Amino acid sequence: MSHFIDIANHFQLDSGAVSAESHGDGHINDTFLLKTENGGNYILQRINTSVFKNAEALMNNVIQVTDFLKKKIAEAGGDPLRETLNVIRTKEGDALYREGENYWRVYIFISDTITLQTCENREQFQASASAFGHFQKLLADFPADTLYESIPDFHNTKSRYLDFEAAVAQDVCGRAAAVEKEIDFVRSRKEFAAVLVDMQERGELPLRVTHNDTKLNNILFDRESGLPLAVVDLDTVMPGLSVNDFGDSIRFGATYAAEDEPDLDRVNFEIALFECYTRGFLGECGSLMTENEKKMLPVGAMMMTFECGMRFLTDYLNGDTYFKIHRQGQNLDRCRTQFKLVSDMEKAKAEMDRIVEKYC
DSSP states (O other): OHHHHHHHTTBOOSSOEEEEEEOSOOSSSEEEEEEETTSOEEEEEEOOTTTOSOHHHHHHHHHHHHHHHHHHHHHTTOOTTTSSOOEEOBTTSOSOEEETTEEEEEEEOOOSEEOOSSOOSHHHHHHHHHHHHHHHHHTTTSOGGGSOOSSTTTTOHHHHHHHHHHHHHHOTTSOGGGGHHHHHHHHTTTTGGGHHHHHHHTTSSOOEEEOSOOOGGGEEEETTTOOEEEEOOOTTOEEEOHHHHHHHHHHHHSSSSOTTOSOGGGOOOOHHHHHHHHHHHHHHHGGGSOHHHHHTHHHHHHHHHHHHHHHHHHHHHHTSOSSOOSSTTHHHHHHHHHHHHHHHHHHHHHHHHHHHHHHO
């Protein structure tokens, strides 16, 4: 703990750091809750540079976006200290502190909030949809071309498919033979993987400033009111497709099962939750979207669920080198839940289309 306190004291805190404890359930970065002598609370993070190759450019994105959001929030009469992330700079005025190959950053801790790993009720899920829709609405006039692509081809599902095939061919852990069913599931949807990328390349879907990781647990809810307060985890904010932001929320939230639920009988796509989310999302940013964007929302849900399952399977084949695991086989369980949801969505596609049309 003393090492983390030493790191923290390179930043402009309200007073000296006295404790640092592991915090949250994130898969990528290492996160700690800092406490200071004067009772201040902060978040200290070590950026995973295996995932994010250019930490300085990433933080430039975060600074640009949060400064823009704080201005918009203040203009609307909100609280910029609670409704978005606030970066604490180092004593030298930098956004990051470098320690050898490690890059560290600090945010103000947003107190009296909760995060949700799974949806507890429909109202909660609709509120999360409004939060992400509002996030896109606030950033509608942000100059997207000024943002760095923090993970190149992050939601390029065609590229992800090639990564998957490479993992199968290399089979570095000798796991491919035991997951032939999952491999066949991906291969049978090779053409589907290209649909959204091809549309964007043809100019049929516009690039927007998107969050690119719109899971339910990337929203802070106010503990007292239960309402969404702030969208967090901005490392993947960059130009992207609105349908992917929508879709990632659906793949994570339109089920009552955990992402790594081993019992697939408990994993089901809930069409009522899809409708709640669609209502909330389009209610906030639907007027900004093109007809193609709205039409492709169900495909976005299917695509992001398929892509994520494929990524979990790829990582499993590669030896669990990307997503953090806490038990053997966790990435395979994650993969299987996503593929079960894809199968459910394929069966429900016509109903999903009707719901989108209802709220357009």
